[in-house]
Amino acid sequence: MKSVCLFLVGLFLSLSASAVVAEKPNIIMIYADDMGYGCAGSYGDTNLVPMPHVDRLAAEGARFTDGYVTAPGCGPSRYGLLLGAYQQRFGVQHNRDTWEKIPSWPTETAESNRIPSGHLWMNQALSTAGYTTALVGKSNLPLYPNTTFDETWSPMTFGGDYFPDETGYYDGVGEVRHYRGYKRIIWGPERVGDEYLTDRLGRQAVDFIERNAHQPFFLYLAFNAPHSPMQAKAAYKPRVAHLETEATKLYGAMMISMDENIGRVLDALERMGIDDNTIVAFSSDNGPSFAYRVDWPEDWPRELLGSAGPLRAYKGSFYEGGIRVPYIIRWPGKIKAGQVFEDPVSTMDLYPTFAAAAGAQVPETTQLDGVDLLPYLDGDKTGLADRTLYWWWYDQGSMRRGPWKMVSYGEQRELFNLHDDIGETTDLSKKHPDIFKEMTSDYDAFRASMPPVLHPHPQLMK
Known part of the structure; x- marks a missing residue:
């Protein structure tokens, strides 16, 4: 009888432990590249293209009106997000600091690089809590194309061509190649069967979700869209015919593709039955931008791609248009749907928020400047308005x-x-x-x- 009781106690403890593991939410961070504050209908601008899946996230989660990145440029913004701290603490200010070799320091390794070994990246902190982690897309991190994630798919630094060349190679993807190529303006594909890069990132993200649906995972889905080069699917031309200029049409088609692949991710969560137990956060790395390093036709007007809505300026600027971005967190059953949060928040806050949700213990050597947003969303805490x-x-x-x-x-x-x-x-x-x-x-x-x-x-x- 005693052995039976011990067995039942052991079984109860085992099932309880399994339940605790099951309660850990999956976490998906979706980062757009150069998407402006006013580019989604949920942020008040309807002059571009519909983005139903981004708007769905806003309707089913919390939309932050005053959400900020830590820099108005791609690289440092990503450091602030993934480090949960001001990137300046690590000497990182501009894009060059995120990938160029450090003077007098010819080699960086996973154990010795520009980020102190005691400071964990967001994914590393989640790994200590039992999460399987993956990066899909744009990196801008040291050791590129290697990363500290368990899996890395289609890594990029500056960007990449959206269509492959005749050998199947996407210029800028998976190799250390900075500021080369990415010049051609294309309505593609040029060859039947070529996969659009944004679709490739979506496919790889869905594959990771399906393979890891039985265990806690963290997916960092970092689209390079709608960053230049301006390359879009010709099949989408009818859907952007209402836009006035060719450049804006290309931009709109690129945005449609990104939104569709966000939809593919959301569909995968539902299909695998893990939708309610998955946090999905969405933001952009900075404000809207002009096209970079493309062969701009002389007869095209030089124009800003995207919209900052009511905000002043764009990428590279410290006015609101450069640093205030779409910022959404959805966690069904945990975060009130349709909530509008008006206090200032930063992408630095996502690290401690995710860590708290995951039960991850962040070591004292990791200095976080962000705050856990969950108690503020629950109404248990106030005080961010004057931060x-x-x-x-x-x-x-x-x-x-x-x-x-x-x-x-x-x-x-x-x-x-x-x-x-x-x-x-x-x-x-x-x-x-x-x-x-x-x-x-x-x-x-x-x-x-x-x-x-x-x-x-x-x-x-x-």
């Missing part, structure tokens, strides 16, 4: 505290009230000198507290 956030590279940057925003370009500094002036049209530095002085002092102190940049820019270091 302070900083942005900075070289001699440019900005700072937000509550409704106040200070922007710095060299010696020129301005003050705005975002609650009254979301478009940053009126400089209030002379009208509110005390606020301006305090923010300027705190901003300078933040900069002074950071280590030197890895790759100084002589013309911009002031």
Whole structure:
């Protein structure tokens, strides 16, 4: 009888342990590339193309009106996301710092690189909690094309061609090739059967989900869309015929493809029966952009691709249009559907949020600047409305505290009230000198507290 009781106790403990494991949510982080604040209907702009799957995430989760990245450029923005901290803590300010070799340091390894060994990447922290991890798409990380993820598919740094060449090779994908190629403007494919890169990333993401549906997983799906080169599927031309210029049509078609593949991911979660137990977060790495390094026809107007909505400026700028982005988190049954969260949040916050949801223990050597958003979404905590956030590279940057925003370009500094002036049209530095002085002092102190940049820019270091 005693042995039977011991067996039943052991079985109960085993089943309880299995239940705990099962309760760990799967986590998917979807990162768009150069998608503006106003490019999705859920953020108020309907002049481009429908994005029903992004809008579905917003309707079924929490939409953040004041969601920020840590930099207005691809590389440093991704460091802030995956490190959960200001990337400047590691000497990373601009894109060059994310992938170029460090001067006087010819070799980086997994054990010795520009990120201190004690600071875990987001995926590493989740690995310690039993998660299988994968990166699909754009990396911008040291050791490229190798990563610290369990699986890595189609890694890129700057970007990649959306259609393969005649050998099946996607220029920029899976090899250390920076700023080469990516020039041609194409309505493709040029060969029957060639797979569009955005579809390839979606396919690889779905494959990972299907293979790991029985265990906790973390998927970082980093699209390079709608970043240039401007290459889209010709079959989508009728769906963008309403757009005025050829460049905007290409951009719109690229956005449609990305949204469709987000839909493929959501469908896979439903098909595998894990939809309710999966966190899906969506954001963009910075604001909308002009096309980079493409063979721009002389008779095409030079135009911004995408929309910043009511915000000022675009990628590369420290005005709102460069750093405020679409920002959505969906977790069915855990996060109230249709919630609109208006306090300032940062992509730095996703690391501690995911770690808390996963029960991951973050070591003291990992210094996180973000906050766990779950208690704020539940209403258990308040206090984010007046938080302070900083942005900075070289001699440019900005700072937000509550409704106040200070922007710095060299010696020129301005003050705005975002609650009254979301478009940053009126400089209030002379009208509110005390606020301006305090923010300027705190901003300078933040900069002074950071280590030197890895790759100084002589013309911009002031």
